Amino acid sequence: MALEPIRNRRIYSQIADQIRDLIASGVYRPGSYLPPERDLATSLGVSRSSVREALIALEVLGLVDVRVGDGVLVRAIPPAEAQGDSLMRRVMRLTRPGPDPELPVALDLDVEIPPFALLQARRLVEPEAAALAARRATSADIAAIEAAFAQNVADNRARSTTHPGDRMFHIRIAQASGNAAFEQFMIVLLGHAYGGMFRRLQSLYTTAEMIANSESQHAAILDSIRAGSEAGARDAMIVHLDMVIDVFLRE
Amino acid sequence: MALEPIRNRRIYSQIADQIRDLIASGVYRPGSYLPPERDLATSLGVSRSSVREALIALEVLGLVDVRVGDGVLVRAIPPAEAQGDSLMRRVMRLTRPGPDPELPVALDLDVEIPPFALLQARRLVEPEAAALAARRATSADIAAIEAAFAQNVADNRARSTTHPGDRMFHIRIAQASGNAAFEQFMIVLLGHAYGGMFRRLQSLYTTAEMIANSESQHAAILDSIRAGSEAGARDAMIVHLDMVIDVFLRE
DNA sequence: CTGGATCAATGGCCGGACCAATGCTAAGCA
DNA sequence: TGCTTAGCATTGGTCCGGCCATTGATCCAG
Numbered sequence: 001m002a003l004e005p006i007r008n009r010r011i012y013s014q015i016a017d018q019i020r021d022l023i024a025s026g027v028y029r030p031g032s033y034l035p036p037e038r039d040l041a042t043s044l045g046v047s048r049s050s051v052r053e054a055l056i057a058l059e060v061l062g063l064v065d066v067r068v069g070d071g072v073l074v075r076a077i078p079p080a081e082a083q084g085d086s087l088m089r090r091v092m093r094l095t096r097p098g099p100d101p102e103l104p105v106a107l108d109l110d111v112e113i114p115p116f117a118l119l120q121a122r123r124l125v126e127p128e129a130a131a132l133a134a135r136r137a138t139s140a141d142i143a144a145i146e147a148a149f150a151q152n153v154a155d156n157r158a159r160s161t162t163h164p165g166d167r168m169f170h171i172r173i174a175q176a177s178g179n180a181a182f183e184q185f186m187i188v189l190l191g192h193a194y195g196g197m198f199r200r201l202q203s204l205y206t207t208a209e210m211i212a213n214s215e216s217q218h219a220a221i222l223d224s225i226r227a228g229s230e231a232g233a234r235d236a237m238i239v240h241l242d243m244v245i246d247v248f249l250r251e
Numbered sequence: 252m253a254l255e256p257i258r259n260r261r262i263y264s265q266i267a268d269q270i271r272d273l274i275a276s277g278v279y280r281p282g283s284y285l286p287p288e289r290d291l292a293t294s295l296g297v298s299r300s301s302v303r304e305a306l307i308a309l310e311v312l313g314l315v316d317v318r319v320g321d322g323v324l325v326r327a328i329p330p331a332e333a334q335g336d337s338l339m340r341r342v343m344r345l346t347r348p349g350p351d352p353e354l355p356v357a358l359d360l361d362v363e364i365p366p367f368a369l370l371q372a373r374r375l376v377e378p379e380a381a382a383l384a385a386r387r388a389t390s391a392d393i394a395a396i397e398a399a400f401a402q403n404v405a406d407n408r409a410r411s412t413t414h415p416g417d418r419m420f421h422i423r424i425a426q427a428s429g430n431a432a433f434e435q436f437m438i439v440l441l442g443h444a445y446g447g448m449f450r451r452l453q454s455l456y457t458t459a460e461m462i463a464n465s466e467s468q469h470a471a472i473l474d475s476i477r478a479g480s481e482a483g484a485r486d487a488m489i490v491h492l493d494m495v496i497d498v499f500l501r502e
Numbered sequence: 503c504t505g506g507a508t509c510a511a512t513g514g515c516c517g518g519a520c521c522a523a524t525g526c527t528a529a530g531c532a
Numbered sequence: 533t534g535c536t537t538a539g540c541a542t543t544g545g546t547c548c549g550g551c552c553a554t555t556g557a558t559c560c561a562g
Contacts, residue, residue, distance in 0.1 A: 010545070012307060020500065036512060047547040049300060052513085056263060056304050060311040061367070061500070068513050069555030113431040121432035124375045138268040178271070178312060180364040181372035181440055188439050189432055228260070261514070287543060298516045303544085319544050320524030 011046055012053035018044070019058060023074055033071035034064065062132075118189055119245050125185055126170065126241060127234045132177035134225045134233035141176035142226055148172050149222055156211045169218060173225070173237075210247060217243065262297055263304035269295075270309060274325055284322035285315065313365020326365075369440055370496045376436055377421065377492060378485045383428035385476045385484035392427035393477055399423045400473055407462045420469060424476070424488075464494060 022028050034040065037055070041048040055072055058064045065073040133141070152165030167190045174186040217240040224232030273279050285291065288306070292299040306323055309315045316324040384392070403416030418441045425437040468491040475483030 012545095017500075038512085049548085050546065053304060053307050055513095056307055057311045060308045066513070067555080069511080069553070071512065071555095113435065117430040117432045120379075120430060121376065121436060124379055125372065128371075128375055136268075138272055140272055179368040179371060181368045184364070184439055185372060185436055188435055263514095289543080300517085301515065306544095317544070318524080320522070320542075322524095322543065 011050040012057060015040075015044060015046065015051060015054035016057045019054065020063065023063060028074050030074050032074055034074065036071065062135075113189070116245075119241065121189060122170075122186075123238075123241050123245065125182060126174070127237045129174045129177040129179065129182040129186070130221060130225065130237040131230040131234040132179060132182070133173050134228055134230045136178045137176040137225055141172070145169065145172045145176060145222055145225065149218055152218060153215060156215060166214070166218075173221070176225070210243075213243060214240070262301040263308060266291075266295060266297065266302060266305035267308045270305065271314065274314060279325050281325050283325055285325065287322065311367070313367060364440070366499045367496070370492065370499065372440060373421075373437075374489075374492050374496065376433060377425070378488045380425045380428040380430065380433040380437070381472060381476065381488040382481040382485040383430060383433070384424045385479055385481045387429050388427040388476055392423070396420065396423045396427060396473060396476065400469055403469060404466060407466060417465075417469075424472070427476070461494075461498060465491070468494065 019028070019034070023030075028034055034055075035043070037048050037051050040051045044051065055064060055066060059066050063075060065075050067073060133145075137145070148165055148168035148171075150165075152163070152169050155163055155165040171183070171186050171190060174182040177183070217236065220236040221233060221240060224236050270279070270285070274281075279285055285306075286294070288299050288302050292302045295302065306315060306317060310317050314326055316326050318324060384396075388396070399416055399419035399422075401416075403414070403420050406414055406416040422434070422437050422441060425433045428434070468487065471487040472484055472491060475487050
């Protein structure tokens, strides 16, 4: 091949790449600040506008946090922290062994996913989805989440056993994340979520106390998203899911 | 609560939200062009700089495609329509004719998931799936993964552009994890993964070097799973996905 | 020592200017 | 007529300089 394809890439993209590399190589460490926009511009020999565009791209990607009047903070990489949870280890041990590996690859919405497997997957994805939602949710997104929450509360008052409001609440948060993969993921998983065993367990452990806890946790998640607090939304979602997992483990 | 939290969000973010809503509501349809930056600026009463920043944010999110000298092309597919005839589409109604912000909840395999969004989701799930696979993969599971790996190598030799072996490799690992949620997740996401944009980027940046890297990384993952090393499999998968993400971010 | 005022640094936003790429159109040619 | 080509208007790309708003640190008064 030998020929390098010449891409007349836009300046902001090239700048973003350079900064990304510098972050990856440890020159700019998480928790520290990037040089001021003006300095970056002169150092790179570009205008401040282009630097700003690059920083916005990095901000959307979640690599930096732009703070007005302060500076541009290099963020810690979120996916790394999801490990090392003893509770998760317990869940993993409880899921059943794998199916026949020669089964044809097919999406089958009638497959019943065991509750622990389902919660294990949600535990990985939903905290990040909530954090993204806190950052990106539009007012329409927030209104949709609020409506789902309202229905969730109504469901609880009506002693619902299928909890459509709860499902909708989580799905709408995934939608508000702006990540289509998260959205599809949640739709698929919650489409599975009400198989026989799951429903049985659900009714078994839906005590008045758990309903109250769940409601207040939902409210906390919603508040954080409304306030635009990524860390708050992530933590609130973790607390919520861990409680649900705990309830099922208590059996 | 009466007090509505003030999200003193930056202009570019508010603009991006508005455009996002307009795309979602079908005002700006996929395949059509947004109004010129200058028009958007005057319509919104903001500067062109802010509009440009918003467009870059949307571009990073994969919702639009900015074309020099031409215009800004809408790339997303609003969840509502897409009046295709996909065999596997299934619409779930989780709400009664509820309140106003009635967002459509539908599993739609025709929705094109932007590469970064897809990889972001995979980055959360696949390392854990690999670790689980390392713990409990049966000999049959490993044989299935090996077969997929062999096909992946053959695909590379044959200059495949759809990479069925690669997809199968990752799906087999998810199957070997024994977590049905992980399996369904990967099947759904990789079913999306080969839409137009993704394929275009894939072919554009599949250099000989990247193929070699990918192959050795796949081999490392397979080795760790074979050896029953959870941490090794998790780390190897992280290394692999981070490389892929890096390639796509560099676009 | 504490609290408030001050101030420099930094990001946020603006408007205009000019350049470069694109696509359309009409003139020119075979 | 039909095709090519040179303009030309449109649109995004980039830069500049300016001014405002927020933040955090510093200094001063009590």
